[in-house]
Amino acid sequence: MGRDWSPIAYDHEAIREIVTEVRNGLPVERVKYRKIPHVGELVAWRDRKAWRVTAVFERDQANWDDQTTKVWEREGMPDPATWPGRERAVRLQSATDPKDREPHRAIYPWASNDQWWPLREQYPVCNDCGLIWPCPCDERNDEAVAAMKEFNRLAGIMPGCCWACGDPVTGRHHSIVFAGENLLMPGAGPAVFHTSHSRKAKRGTCRGQAEDYERQWVLAEPGRRVRLRCSGVLYRHLSASECTTGERCVGVEATHPDHAHCTTRSYASWTNGQAVENPRPLTNCGTRGCRGPKAPVDANADSRAA
Incomplete structure (x- = not known):
């Protein structure tokens, strides 16, 4: 299942399309700052939950944030009642649980990072956690698939083969053997790696992976000495x-x-x-x-x- 979000239509003073894609679990193209959601609109913030806007109200200038006041002064102190960057607040209600409400969420239209996402009435939701998809569950699933793939690769390495590229290590190859327990696959034989800086396919990464393994190998047991790296x-x-x-x-x-x-x-x-x-x-x-x-x-x- 892809991560692309289909185009959605958003009516705010004029109907326009917001073409979105996913980054960090939410669309990249957010609603631009200085925009305020409408009452009844379905929106999402970074909490990956769907909220229904039940009220939008002004905030008194005396209650403005200090940074909002500085921005207002920097823009020439326009009329606070009509200044587009003035603070507003919205009252939210969960789209799935009417009892879950947020009575007051401040909106800072002047801040480019204070942005929200409009949602369609039909939006993808994870069946496990209930958050808008893609969710942390999806990320964990990807990590689990990658970990299983790496496990299967390591399990298929034959004795006497390099634990980086999987090719046999012969007497003509520069190599290194790390005695003791195999840190990549407990129960397997000692890990061996090619150490020559070869330009051949796969072989070029063996040295780097051997050095990464050595760092773990040295920390695993006191008294072990580094053999692949020198500080001089x-x-x-x-x-x-x-x-x-x-x-x-x-x-x-x-x-x-x-x-x-x-x-x-x-x-x-x-x-x-x-x-x-x-x-x-x-x-x-x-x-x-x-x-x-x-x-x-x-x-x-x-x-x-x-």
Whole structure:
């Protein structure tokens, strides 16, 4: 069943069509501000209930909201009795339960977010909760269908296959195995993921899903160490790569927040109008311009050579 609302005719000083669609459970095109519902009209607010307007009355200027007064003053303080933005109030009665009434609901015509929706006499209602469709039940049903679809996908993954793409993990693939209980499917074997950044179909998302799983895996049991992500900066030297965290790095294959060549400046952020530079490489590979520490100069080298 689609979520499109069919066009409805609304008579307010002239008959016009309001073409609507659904967003957040109500039509996107609401009645424009500075409009007031008529007595006897069927309307809806964000509570997703249908209300019948039984009375519309003016609010005395002395009882106006402070913001309404500011808007009135900003517009040149026109005659309060005829100003289109003056506050009004409506008395409502539930369209389904005559005992359910709302004696006073203020309307602020100047506020663009204070809007209401006109309803036809025939409007869709959820059979479970009684609210105007689409309702929270519909959203929960969508979530349940998506969850069941994901469960069926996980249940069909064979042992030795990647828990992201479902393809087999062979010895030629870069992969990672998370020991312990499977957090995606309790009772199944340890979760394994491809870790190479492949451009192939499905395979490109395996690394990201593996990192998401690792975050849960580390929190599930104290003492577990992150293996796919590192907080240091990875520099590429002439013949190797190194991380600024040194021995604490989990490996150059891990995901690092920043990569750079050893001869270039690397910046982490922009703070107070100044660029914050990343840590420099820990070693100097000898490449011209390498920003690693220089080898100490021996002052006695010339005398020994003589």
